[in-house]
Amino acid sequence: xxxxxxxxxxxxxxxxxxxxxxxxxxxxxxxxxxxxxxxxxxxxxxxxxxxxxxxxxxxxxxxxxxxxxxxxxxxxxxxxxxxxxxxxxxxxxxxxxxxxxxxxxxxxxxxxxxxxxxxxxxxxxxxxxxxxxxxxxxxxxxxxxxxxxxxxxxxxxxxxxxxxxxxxxxxxxxxxxxxxxxxxxxxxxxxxxxxxxxxxxxxxxxxxxxxxxxxxxxxxxxxxxxxxxxxxxxxxxxxxxxxxxxxxxxxxxxxxxxxxxxxxxxxxxxxxxxxxxxxxxxxxxxxxxxxxxxxxxxxxxxxxxxxxxxxxxxxxxxxxxxxxxxxxxxxxxxxxxxxxxxxxxxxxxxxxxxxxxxxxxxxxxxxxxxxxxxxxxxxxxxxxxxxxxxxxxxxxxxxxxxxxxxxxxxxxxxxxxxxxxxxxxxxxxxxxxxxxxxxxxxxxxxxxxxxxxxxxxxxxxxxxxxxxxxxxxxxxxxxxxxxxxxxxxxxxxx
Ligand SMILES: NC(=O)C1=CN([C@@H]2O[C@H](COP(=O)(O)OP(=O)(O)OC[C@H]3O[C@@H](n4cnc5c(N)ncnc54)[C@H](O)[C@@H]3O)[C@@H](O)[C@H]2O)[C@@H](O)CC1
Ligand SMILES: Nc1ncnc2c1ncn2[C@@H]1O[C@H](COP(=O)(O)OP(=O)(O)O)[C@@H](O)[C@H]1O
Ligand SMILES: [K+]
Numbered sequence: 001x002x003x004x005x006x007x008x009x010x011x012x013x014x015x016x017x018x019x020x021x022x023x024x025x026x027x028x029x030x031x032x033x034x035x036x037x038x039x040x041x042x043x044x045x046x047x048x049x050x051x052x053x054x055x056x057x058x059x060x061x062x063x064x065x066x067x068x069x070x071x072x073x074x075x076x077x078x079x080x081x082x083x084x085x086x087x088x089x090x091x092x093x094x095x096x097x098x099x100x101x102x103x104x105x106x107x108x109x110x111x112x113x114x115x116x117x118x119x120x121x122x123x124x125x126x127x128x129x130x131x132x133x134x135x136x137x138x139x140x141x142x143x144x145x146x147x148x149x150x151x152x153x154x155x156x157x158x159x160x161x162x163x164x165x166x167x168x169x170x171x172x173x174x175x176x177x178x179x180x181x182x183x184x185x186x187x188x189x190x191x192x193x194x195x196x197x198x199x200x201x202x203x204x205x206x207x208x209x210x211x212x213x214x215x216x217x218x219x220x221x222x223x224x225x226x227x228x229x230x231x232x233x234x235x236x237x238x239x240x241x242x243x244x245x246x247x248x249x250x251x252x253x254x255x256x257x258x259x260x261x262x263x264x265x266x267x268x269x270x271x272x273x274x275x276x277x278x279x280x281x282x283x284x285x286x287x288x289x290x291x292x293x294x295x296x297x298x299x300x301x302x303x304x305x306x307x308x309x310x311x312x313x314x315x316x317x318x319x320x321x322x323x324x325x326x327x328x329x330x331x332x333x334x335x336x337x338x339x340x341x342x343x344x345x346x347x348x349x350x351x352x353x354x355x356x357x358x359x360x361x362x363x364x365x366x367x368x369x370x371x372x373x374x375x376x377x378x379x380x381x382x383x384x385x386x387x388x389x390x391x392x393x394x395x396x397x398x399x400x401x402x403x404x405x406x407x408x409x410x411x412x413x414x415x416x417x418x419x420x421x422x423x424x425x426x427x428x429x430x431x432x433x434x435x436x437x438x439x440x441x442x443x444x445x446x447x448x449x450x451x452x453x454x455x456x457x458x459x460x461x462x463x464x465x466x467x468x469x470x471x472x473x474x475x476x477x478x479x480x481x482x483x484x485x486x487x488x489x490x491x492x493x494x
Contacts, residue, residue, distance in 0.1 A: 001200065001223075002214035003417060004181040005162045006126040012180065012213040016205045024086045026203050027055060030179045031062020031090070033201035034120065034153050037177045038067060042149065044118035050104060050139070051077040051091075052123040052157070058087030059153045059179070060122025061094045061101075068097055075101035076108055078123060078136065109139055113146040121150050121171045123157035126183065131168025132158045140169050152176040155183055156194040164188025164405070165382050172196070180205050182218055187419045188384065188405050216385060219408075219418035221490050224457045227450035228491055229267060229441055237269035241443025244309035245316075245436070246291075246301065246329070247342075248275035252317025255341070255432040258476055259316040260286045262436030265483050266455075272308050274301060276319055293321035298328055311336045313439035316432040318342025327353035334359065336442045339397075340435035344368045351395060359445050360397035361452055363435055369401055389415055398448045400438070402431060406456050410449040418453075420460030422467025422474065429476025434459045437483065454490075461486035 004012070017023055038047060049064040051057035057077065067073050075094070082088050091101065102108055113119075121143070123136065132140060140158055143150060150173045155161045158170030161183040176195040178186060185191040186198045217223065231240050243263050248256030253275065260271045264285055272287045273279060279288040289304065291297050312335060314326075319342070322329070326345045330337065330353040339354070340363045354360050362372075369387050370377040372395075380387040380401070388401040388409035401407040404426075405419040438455045442448055465482040466474040488494075 001218040001220065002181050002210060003184055003187060003216040003218050004214050005184055008213045008215070009126055009180065012205055012209055015209045015213065019206065019209065021204060021206075023055070024089060026180075026205065027058045027086050027090060028062055029203035030059040030153070030201070032066050033179070033203060034059060034063035034151070034177050035066035037175065037199065037201070038063070038118065038120065038151060039070065041175060042118045042151065044149070045072055046115050046117035047071045047073050047120060048112045048117040049073065049075045049120040050123050050143070051075060051082075051101060053079040053083045053087070054124065054127045055084050055087055056122050056125030056127065056153055056157075057082055058084060058090045059125075060120060061087065061090040063120055063122065063153070064099060065094050065097055068099060073099060074112060074117075075099060076104040076112065077101040078104050104139055106138070106142075109142055113142065113148055116148055119143055119148050119150045121152040121157050121173065123171070125154035126161040128155070128158065128160055132170070133168070137169040140171050144172050149174040152195070154179045155185065159185050159191050159194050161185050163382060164191045164384075166191055166194070170194055175199070177201050179203050181210060181214060184216075184385070187218065187417050192405075192419065215413065215415060217416040219416050219453055219457050221457060221461070222493070224450075224454040225490060225493065227447060227454040228458075228487070229444070229451070231267070238307050240267060240269040241440060242270040242308055242310045243268040243272070243439045244304060244312045245271060245273045245439065246275075246312065246314045247273065247316040247318055249317055249319035250277055253277070253279065255317030255429065257282070257286070258429050258432040258480065259313060259436030259439065261477075261480050262433040262483065263313070263440040265480055266437035266440035266487070268440035270308065272304065274304070293319050297322070297325060298332060301329070301332060309333060309335060311338070311439055311443050313338040313340065313435055315340035315343030316435050326350055330354060330357055330360070336361070336445045336448060338363060338435055338439050338442060340431065341368070344372060346372045355396045358396055359448065360395070361400065361438060361442055361448055362391065362395065362397045363400045363402060363431065363438065364391070365402045365431060385415060385417065389413065398452050400434070400452050400456060402434065406460070408449065408453050408456055414449055416453050418456050418460060420457065421463040424467045424470065424472040424474035425463040425479070427475060430463070430479055433476050433479045458483070458487055458490055461490060
């Protein structure tokens with residue numbers, strides 16, 4: 001499934017019109033899809049449709065007409081003269097069926113809500129240009145306070161469709177029928193919550209046109225299945241990807257260990273941890289190589305044979321002293337290299353090393369991305385798609401921008417987003433687990449973007465499984481425990 005900005009959606013509409021499918025046809029399909037969703041999900045005998053002056057209101061008139069056959073329908077409208085020609089046409093069609101919209105005034109709305117109807121919110125869609133205020137804002141507040149169930153058309157009115165940020169008063173929908181494609185706001189918090197249950201309705205725009213106009217893919221288990229690693233029955237450990245993990249410090253040895261454990265559970269052929277100090281070795285499968293950051297660490301690492309480091313993961317819990325050699329360390333081997341946490345150093349030399357390397361995967365959270373982009377974490381949170389794309393373009397690396405919704409961006413512009421997982425994953429170490437499993441899965445250097453996408457979905461699925469068991473009290477090692485079953489579910493399409 002694709003994710004659309006308002007601009008991309010308008011371009012797709014226009015392309016459909018140019019190809020011979022006028023907007024009026026799309027509006028008819030949109031309104032019918034909304035009426036169908038009402039029939040499928042709500043039993044209310046009474047439906048109150050609120051129509052704005054744009055095309056979103058036009059969809060509302062169409063839905064009202066289709067619902068007349070099965071429900072008691074009333075329509076309140078923001079302006080008695082809709083601005084768009086198509087919406088005007090649809091309003092006339094409704095009049096022809098004997099239903100006359102009334103002005104959306106305070107007294108009329110209060111009276112209508114007393115009957116506890118299902119409210120169909122067709123006030124504003126993707127054409128919102130500024131926060132709601134005045135009478136409209138008051139009407140939205142009244143609808144929210146009424147406790148009535150609300151089905152929003154395309155976007156909950158007042159939510160700006162291109163950002164997860166909430167700009168002002170908005171409808172809190174029970175369900176939203178998005179038209180033709182998912183909107184950016186439906187995937188990112190906090191706006192995501194305003195959509196309630198979100199679905200996408202096909203309104204007759206040809207698939208090829210939709211594909212050509214959207215730049216972001218919404219990740220799903222079905223979408224990444226083809227990119228899960230598989231192994232031949234006669235394979236051996238040096239063929240499925242050996243991983244060198246350069247990580248850990250006296251304080252953060254656990255981060256290194258969790259990354260190594262996750263990599264093993266994600267099928268790495270051999271996992272070697274290079275860190276300073278002694279390693280407790282609670283998992284005997286992890287091979288430990290001692291490293292001294294003050295004494296020729298690059299020399300020690302160079303001595304490790306090629307076959308021990310077909311992929312590298314650098315960063316979880318990394319000793320601060322490693323910062324001095326990071327650029328040289330990144331450039332030391334040209335194998336796929338995942339850079340996480342302490343290895344996301346930033347600065348000119350670091351950026352050059354990452355770019356020259358050309359096979360890196362960066363896994364910043366919002367704070368780390370902000371540091372790399374020399375901006376604020378708030379700016380990254382407000383525009384995560386742009387932040388991930390910019391970083392990927394600047395560094396030539398695949399970027400996994402982590403958060404409640406995670407964005408994956410490739411230097412060639414491909415972008416994907418995933419809103420899975422569980423809020424319990426907001427706990428120390430879950431990022432180390434992701435880094436470890438990406439290390440295991442990024443052995444296919446021709447498909448770093450695809451493997452990163454698959455890893456993000458599998459990690460989130462493990463979080464969902466662990467969340468179902470432990471709730472908000474889940475801890476990072478629970479993800480490792482849940483991972484094999486999550487991987488199997490993805491593979492088998494369960
Ligand atoms: N491909 C699609 O997705 C299709 C979308 N259609 C509908 O068209 C909608 C977009 O239509 P429009 O572009 O007409 O936009 P809207 O229907 O969202 O309305 C925007 C109108 O309200 C005004 N406005 C914006 N913000 C305001 C504010 N805060 N206070 C008061 N007035 C404000 C604008 O000037 C504009 O006239 C979609 O959301 C969808 O419902 C369908 O009708 C057909 C196809
Ligand atoms: N509310 C949430 N919902 C879903 N996933 C989340 C949520 N919060 C965090 N995550 C996921 O958990 C991981 C946290 O990573 P990170 O912040 O690097 O943690 P740490 O550095 O402690 O390991 C990321 O993969 C992120 O996508
Ligand atoms: K709406």
